[in-house]
Amino acid sequence: MEKKQPILEVRHLTKVIGKKKIVDNLSLQVDPGEVFGFLGPNGAGKTTTIRMIVGLIGITAGEVLINGINLKKNFEKALSHVGGIVENPEMYKFLTGYQNLIHYWRMTQGVPKTRIDEVVRQVGLENRIHHKVKTYSLGMRQRLGLAQALLHSPSLLILDEPTNGLDPAGIREFREHLRRLAREENIAVLVSSHILSEMEQMCDRIAVIQHGKLIDVKQVRKFVGAAQEQQMVLFTVDPISQARKCLQPALNNRPLEVTPEGIQVTTTWDEIPILNARLVEAGVRVFSIRPATRTLEDEFLELTGGTQIV
Amino acid sequence: MFNFVRLVQNENMKIFRRIGTWVMISLMLLASGVLGILVKQNVFGYDDLGPNWKQKLEKQVKQDQKILQSEDVPPGAKEHYEKNIQINQYRIDHDIVPDGQTLWGYMYQTASVTSLITLFTIITGATSVAGEFSWGTIKLLLIRSASRSKILLSKYLSTLLFALALLALLFLFSLLLGVILFGFSGWDAPHLTYDNGKVIEKNQMLHVLGLYGLECVNLLMMVTFAFMISTVFRSSSLAIGLAIFLMFAGTNAVSILSMQDYEWVKYILFANTDLSLYLEGQPWIKGMTMSFSITVLAVYFLIFNVISWIVFKKRDVAS
Numbered sequence: 034m035e036k037k038q039p040i041l042e043v044r045h046l047t048k049v050i051g052k053k054k055i056v057d058n059l060s061l062q063v064d065p066g067e068v069f070g071f072l073g074p075n076g077a078g079k080t081t082t083i084r085m086i087v088g089l090i091g092i093t094a095g096e097v098l099i100n101g102i103n104l105k106k107n108f109e110k111a112l113s114h115v116g117g118i119v120e121n122p123e124m125y126k127f128l129t130g131y132q133n134l135i136h137y138w139r140m141t142q143g144v145p146k147t148r149i150d151e152v153v154r155q156v157g158l159e160n161r162i163h164h165k166v167k168t169y170s171l172g173m174r175q176r177l178g179l180a181q182a183l184l185h186s187p188s189l190l191i192l193d194e195p196t197n198g199l200d201p202a203g204i205r206e207f208r209e210h211l212r213r214l215a216r217e218e219n220i221a222v223l224v225s226s227h228i229l230s231e232m233e234q235m236c237d238r239i240a241v242i243q244h245g246k247l248i249d250v251k252q253v254r255k256f257v258g259a260a261q262e263q264q265m266v267l268f269t270v271d272p273i274s275q276a277r278k279c280l281q282p283a284l285n286n287r288p289l290e291v292t293p294e295g296i297q298v299t300t301t302w303d304e305i306p307i308l309n310a311r312l313v314e315a316g317v318r319v320f321s322i323r324p325a326t327r328t329l330e331d332e333f334l335e336l337t338g339g340t341q342i343v
Numbered sequence: 344m345f346n347f348v349r350l351v352q353n354e355n356m357k358i359f360r361r362i363g364t365w366v367m368i369s370l371m372l373l374a375s376g377v378l379g380i381l382v383k384q385n386v387f388g389y390d391d392l393g394p395n396w397k398q399k400l401e402k403q404v405k406q407d408q409k410i411l412q413s414e415d416v417p418p419g420a421k422e423h424y425e426k427n428i429q430i431n432q433y434r435i436d437h438d439i440v441p442d443g444q445t446l447w448g449y450m451y452q453t454a455s456v457t458s459l460i461t462l463f464t465i466i467t468g469a470t471s472v473a474g475e476f477s478w479g480t481i482k483l484l485l486i487r488s489a490s491r492s493k494i495l496l497s498k499y500l501s502t503l504l505f506a507l508a509l510l511a512l513l514f515l516f517s518l519l520l521g522v523i524l525f526g527f528s529g530w531d532a533p534h535l536t537y538d539n540g541k542v543i544e545k546n547q548m549l550h551v552l553g554l555y556g557l558e559c560v561n562l563l564m565m566v567t568f569a570f571m572i573s574t575v576f577r578s579s580s581l582a583i584g585l586a587i588f589l590m591f592a593g594t595n596a597v598s599i600l601s602m603q604d605y606e607w608v609k610y611i612l613f614a615n616t617d618l619s620l621y622l623e624g625q626p627w628i629k630g631m632t633m634s635f636s637i638t639v640l641a642v643y644f645l646i647f648n649v650i651s652w653i654v655f656k657k658r659d660v661a662s
Contacts, residue, residue: 050659081661087486089660113488123479127361136356139349140487181483 038101039064040114040189040221041086046095048081048245055081057245058095063221065188068211070236070253071225078245079225083193086223087117099189113142116187118195122178126167130158130177133166134184141185152180156210172203179210190214192224196231208235266305267325269295271318279315283308297325350493354501358467367463371509374456375517379524382449396440400431407431426537433535433542445529446521447547453517454554458590460509461562465569465586466579468502472570472655473579481660495655499570499648506562510555536623554619561616564640565590567647574651589613601627615639 039062048056056078063069073079084090086097088108097104102111124133134149153162156176166174175195182190192211196204212235214220226232232239233253241248270276276296280289290297300308305322312319358364407424410416416424434441442448472495475481485491533544565586573582593613600608608614609628615636620626626636 084660089482089485091657091659109488109490112486115486117483117486119482119486121479122483124483125357125360125478125480128356132356132360136353137483137487139346139353140489142346142488178483185488 040100041223042096042098042101043082043086044096044098046082046085046097047093048078048085048090049093055245056085059242059245059247060095061240061247061250063189063223065221066215066219067238068215068222068224068236070232070239071223071242072229072232072239073225073227073242075227077243079227079242080193081245082242083191083223083225084119087115087119087191088112089119113185114188115191116182116185116189117191117193118175118178118182119191119193121171121197122174122181124166124169124174124177124181127165129165130162130169130173130180133177134162134181137181137184144185148184148186152183155183156180171198172200172206175199175203175207179207183214186218188220190220190222192222194226195224196226196228204231211235263299263301265297265325266300266322267292267295267297268308268312268322269320270312271320275315276312276317279311279317280308283311295321347493347497350489350497351501351504354471354497355504358471358501358505364467367466368509368512371456371459371463371513372516374459375453375513376520378452378456379449379517379520382444382452383524385444397435400435400441404428404431404435425540429537429540429542430535439532439535440529442529442532442534442547444525445532446518446525446527447529447532447534447551449521449525450517450547450551451554453513454551454558456513456517457510457555457558457562460506460513461558461565461590462587463509464502464506464562464566466583467505468499468566468570469573469579469582469586471498471502471573473573473577473582476577477579485660491656492652495574495652499567499651502566502570503563506559506566510559514551514555557617557619557622560618560640561590564612564616564643564647567644571647571651575654597627609635610639612639612643 041061041063043059043061046056046059047054059078059082061069071079071083081090085092086099086104088104092105097111099111100114102114104111124130125136128136131149131153134153138144138146138149153159156179158173158176158180161169161173166177169177178195182192190211196207199207208231211222211224215222215237224232224235236253238250238252240250268276268280273291273296277289277291280296280298284298284300287299298308309319309322407428411421411424411428433439442451475484484494532547534547534550536543536545568589569582569586572585573579576582593611594617597608597611597614600611601614606628609631614627614631618633618636621633621636626632
């Protein structure tokens with residue numbers, strides 16, 4: 034497989050404020066079309082790292098390369114590939130949504146003005162774009178924030194805690210939007226959050242960061258295409274003893290565990306219907322079958338060693 | 344590679360789309376209008392000379408001469424009376440109407456409205472930088488493909504452009520109002536000044552523009568100062584408050600200190616902002632000259648701007 038150039042490359046990034054190392058020798062890469070998550074407890078250095086990448090905070094040591102362009106050496110050119118939302122997108126409230134976009138459009142180069150209408154349509158704000166931003170709901174502001182970030186068709190989208198304060202419907206909508214962007218426009222997305230479940234649903238890869246250090250980068254498990262892979266599956270059945278008797282021979286000594294919720298077995302994706310058929314034939318009532326992978330939360334807590342305050 | 348003009352356009356949009364800006368502009372025009380009515384009502388106590396102004400001036404000249412001949416006139420006042428006599432005599436000889444209650448007399452008064460423009464420009468300039476921080480918009484402004492230096496410069500320039508626009512508006516509006524209130528009488532009369540025992544004729548329009556121009560020195564310095572404070576402390580109220588306080592207290596402090604004969608007083612900014620002292624009147628400290636003041640002003644100007652620039656460029660935008 035040909036190795037593609039990463040859109041974002043961070044090398045040995047370090048930030049020292051006073052005597053405290055906020056970010057410590059952090060390196061990572063984000064590839065095109067990938068949603069890369071940045072996960073860590075509050076105060077771990079997520080926001081500082083992201084702000085260094087977009088140039089809001091000075092870099093003590095290390096390098097940030099965006100499309101191969103060094104941020105420190107050529108700030109304007111490097112950032113012309115980046116769109117960002119840092120925390121809640123704060124807009125000029127006394128301007129209309131459209132005037133806000135004009136404002137940011139004037140700060141780009143070589144982007145036709147018609148692109149404004151295009152992004153407005155893309156985020157679905159056509160009906161309210163000529164209203165003042167102070168009349169917008171948080172969800173609408175979030176959409177406008179996304180519109181300004183996409184205005185110059187960036188190859189890297191950087192989002193710092195983008196779903197803070199959004200309601201569940203808003204979060205869901207935002208997540209779907211992101212995934213579509215990454216897939217259809219091949220944009221790389223770097224997103225930070227401390228909300229685990231949200232990250233699990235949004236990201237392809239997740240970096241866990243604590244005390245300013247990168248602890249681990251994990252591929253978020255994809256069930257499709259992992260048919261031969263062994264995994265834990267939980268059967269909710271009744272009665273349990275009969276089901277156990279029925280499943281045991283089929284498993285060839287692989288472990289079977291009875292939990293309060295049902296029976297947990299190690300099996301492959303392909304084998305699940307076969308096991309189910311056996312149970313049904315034996316007259317066992319099957320209520321649900323679902324993968325019992327360890328959640329990201331389990332892994333996260335294991336990695337970061339619980340809820341230590343930094 | 345980057346279109347700087349568009350950045351200035353952005354700043355202008357942010358200034359003129361705020362309601363507060365239009366309130367300030369209305370207040371300025373109101374002030375000019377009120378001043379016009381006051382001059383028309385003769386609140387400033389110009390003698391209503393009327394059509395037989397020549398006789399009245401002759402009477403004034405004789406009166407002044409009588410005072411001058413009496414012995415107990417202090418030397419400062421002596422000069423004052425001499426000046427008045429010479430100018431009034433010149434008016435009588437050359438048929439030049441006194442300009443107290445004319446279009447030009449009113450225009451001289453409007454030069455004082457420029458201190459209102461200074462105030463409004465301080466507010467606008469302080470909001471320009473500190474506002475972005477308090478609105479939170481700085482986070483979206485600085486992650487663009489535009490260097491911080493350019494952004495700061497565009498803000499500073501658009502603030503000065505705002506002041507320039509207000510000055511032009513005030514001048515034109517007052518001129519129009521002056522013509523309506525006082526008509527064209529004395530339109531082509533020259534402005535008379537007194538220099539070393541001689542009366543000199545000057546162009547009225549240039550004289551009014553000169554008055555406006557001299558006020559701009561103070562405006563430029565105070566706005567630059569407020570701009571620096573707002574950049575360093577990210578607080579528009581602190582910048583506005585401090586600049587206004589210094590504007591009023593500064594000159595008073597200088598006048599008190601200058602009486603103590605301290606040598607260093609002449610290096611204080613406010614001892615140098617009123618350049619009109621060199622044209623008519625006396626500087627705060629003996630031995631100060633126009634070029635000295637301009638040098639001091641230039642140094643302050645440079646220091647204020649360099650501090651703003653360095654702080655803005657290095658600032659970490661956290662939380």
